[in-house]
Amino acid sequence: MKNIEIKEVIPYASTVLLVALMTLSAEVLNEKEIIFPEITALAVGYMVAKKRSWKVNGGRMLALITGCAIMGVCIVRFVPFDTYIEVILAFTIAQVLFMFSGTTFAPFVSAIVLPVMMQTTSIVYPIAAFILTSLVILFHNLFLFQGIRKDEEYVPVMLSSRDDMIDTAIRILCVTVIAGVAFITGYRFIVAPPLLVAFTEFSRPGNKTRNIPVKTVAVITLCSIIGVISRYIFVIRLGLPLTIAAIVATCGMLTVIYFSKMYMPPVGAITMLSMIISESVLFTYPIQIFVGSSLILILSRILFMRRQDKKINEKRAELHAE
Numbered sequence: 001m002k003n004i005e006i007k008e009v010i011p012y013a014s015t016v017l018l019v020a021l022m023t024l025s026a027e028v029l030n031e032k033e034i035i036f037p038e039i040t041a042l043a044v045g046y047m048v049a050k051k052r053s054w055k056v057n058g059g060r061m062l063a064l065i066t067g068c069a070i071m072g073v074c075i076v077r078f079v080p081f082d083t084y085i086e087v088i089l090a091f092t093i094a095q096v097l098f099m100f101s102g103t104t105f106a107p108f109v110s111a112i113v114l115p116v117m118m119q120t121t122s123i124v125y126p127i128a129a130f131i132l133t134s135l136v137i138l139f140h141n142l143f144l145f146q147g148i149r150k151d152e153e154y155v156p157v158m159l160s161s162r163d164d165m166i167d168t169a170i171r172i173l174c175v176t177v178i179a180g181v182a183f184i185t186g187y188r189f190i191v192a193p194p195l196l197v198a199f200t201e202f203s204r205p206g207n208k209t210r211n212i213p214v215k216t217v218a219v220i221t222l223c224s225i226i227g228v229i230s231r232y233i234f235v236i237r238l239g240l241p242l243t244i245a246a247i248v249a250t251c252g253m254l255t256v257i258y259f260s261k262m263y264m265p266p267v268g269a270i271t272m273l274s275m276i277i278s279e280s281v282l283f284t285y286p287i288q289i290f291v292g293s294s295l296i297l298i299l300s301r302i303l304f305m306r307r308q309d310k311k312i313n314e315k316r317a318e319l320h321a322e
Helices: 002-027 038-048 058-078 083-100 108-117 126-146 162-185 193-202 214-239 242-260 265-273 285-321
Strands: none
Touching: 002 038, 002 126, 002 214, 002 242, 038 058, 038 108, 038 193, 038 265, 058 108, 058 126, 083 108, 083 193, 083 285, 108 193, 108 265, 162 193, 162 285, 193 214, 193 242, 193 265, 214 242, 214 265, 214 285, 242 265
């Protein structure tokens, strides 16, 4: 019994350790770009969750995250448009890549959009993304070796059917409209990169999270509040290192997903994103996350769930008739 309990704790402890190393490195080297919020999402989906959250293997995960991080920085450096257009371009590229990646791995959407939204031009960002993703994969393989997690066969998936293309087009259109309003009003984190990841996942056929929208929005919003409160108390009020706030916030986020049994990878990134946003938007951040998560859940149910469930039921009826 004791060994089982230790095995359950190790993935959680490893996630906290990973966040601590990342944030401490950023502070010691004075390189804010080292903080890669999506790494917490990868840790939740690839280390903490008992079943792998995506159909993907380590090689493709590393290639997608690193490649998209590089593309995001290149968009900021070389595309001569305002941030809104650049965000839509980055999201569109990510959605097309999602169809042909052979995976259901959505976090790379954030890897390309985040540097655009934060206007990051430093090569440090993709280097950090590469190293941190490699560490997540290393931890995952260690867990497999130690029997903490069970290996799952990766079988490439094709998401380029006519229905997938329609879903992709609808997602891009929705984000274009919502982001337009978000940028005009100044509340850009209504389309925070982790929420764009969540939208990609929620609008996929068979997604179960959208069946419990109230609980989903509550967990997402609560994790954003935990991140903001941790940063405010430990960094702004007490003047302690950001690493302390990141550790406390990560522990809080892991506690929420453990007791809620909702292992949603985007909540990890949403929690960590509160560590790097401007202080001027810190207190409106949870409100923006609440509004954004509510919108993507509503759109996922109205524009995707009914149509997708209908097609699934029709296929089942055809198989039953045969």
